[in-house]
Amino acid sequence: MSGTLAGPTANDDQVKSAKTDAPKSIVTRRQELERQVREHALDIDLYLELAAIHRSEDRPLEARRLLQQALQLSKDDPRVLWEFEEATLARSLQQFREVTDLASRLHTAEVERELKRSQQDWANRRLEVCRARLERDPAKQQLRLVVAEALYDLGIFKEAIEELQPCLEIETLSCAAYLIQGKCLLDDGKELESLASFRAVAMRRSTVAPAKVRAMAMRSAVELANRFNLTLSAERYRHALEAAEHELAKS
Numbered sequence: 001m002s003g004t005l006a007g008p009t010a011n012d013d014q015v016k017s018a019k020t021d022a023p024k025s026i027v028t029r030r031q032e033l034e035r036q037v038r039e040h041a042l043d044i045d046l047y048l049e050l051a052a053i054h055r056s057e058d059r060p061l062e063a064r065r066l067l068q069q070a071l072q073l074s075k076d077d078p079r080v081l082w083e084f085e086e087a088t089l090a091r092s093l094q095q096f097r098e099v100t101d102l103a104s105r106l107h108t109a110e111v112e113r114e115l116k117r118s119q120q121d122w123a124n125r126r127l128e129v130c131r132a133r134l135e136r137d138p139a140k141q142q143l144r145l146v147v148a149e150a151l152y153d154l155g156i157f158k159e160a161i162e163e164l165q166p167c168l169e170i171e172t173l174s175c176a177a178y179l180i181q182g183k184c185l186l187d188d189g190k191e192l193e194s195l196a197s198f199r200a201v202a203m204r205r206s207t208v209a210p211a212k213v214r215a216m217a218m219r220s221a222v223e224l225a226n227r228f229n230l231t232l233s234a235e236r237y238r239h240a241l242e243a244a245e246h247e248l249a250k251s
Contacts, residue, residue: 026053037066044074051083060090085129092118092125119153126150141166142173148180157184175201175209179217186220195224202240211251214244 033050041047047070054063064087070080099118103111127150130143144163151160161184167177182197201209201217209217218241225234 026057029053037069042073044070044077044080047073048079048083051087055087055090058094060087060094063087064091085132089125089129092122096122123150123153141170145173145176145180148177148184152180152184152187155187157188160184171207175207175213179209179213182217182220186224191224191227195221195228198224199237202237202244211244211247215241215248218244 030050030053033046033053036043036046037050047066051063051066051070054060054066064084067080067084067087070077071084074080096118099111099115103115126146130146130150133140134143134147144167148160148163148167151157151163161181164177164181167173168181170177178197178200182194182201185191185194185197198217198221202214202221218237221237222234222241225231225237
């Protein structure tokens, strides 16, 4: 997660600049910034720019180490703390993806253990970062969705559902919250309750969920309705699923 799950990075302009510059100029600028940092530069902006270059070159570990130094220089700078958290998330996600790719090719007990470890680390890092951000700014209620998703990935369903309750009352967050709640209830063996949550995603008239979210919810709803022989409901959900998939195909 390089800013996508918990929100955009505070230093996006620098990242975009680093990506659009010619590769040679990026290397030259990175080398110059590294020299200044080695010489104990106190300008926090230099650290942020160098970290942005590292991130743009897919080196989140180097960015995290650098930003850790910057935190020691300026612990009160919210930009540094935000970027340090983003680099922490990006590194964890990078490791998870690398192990997932390895697991698709090597089916050994050791790789499976490493995959489980990296999955847990990715979930725990999201919990750590998003809870810290919520503590700093309780108004960022959208972060509760990320916390709930991470708890779901860890199999902590009850706590995930509790985390979602405020989001169910916020129109812009309610559809995503109902989807996650439905997944938690389903995996916790509460199938009929999960069906109600999935139905709420796509059948709410006050809020239209994104097509991708509606499609995910309706696939589960169709399967559950068929399982319980709810023929009319299954047909209704199937129409909603087809509409969502048609919308996705056009986008």
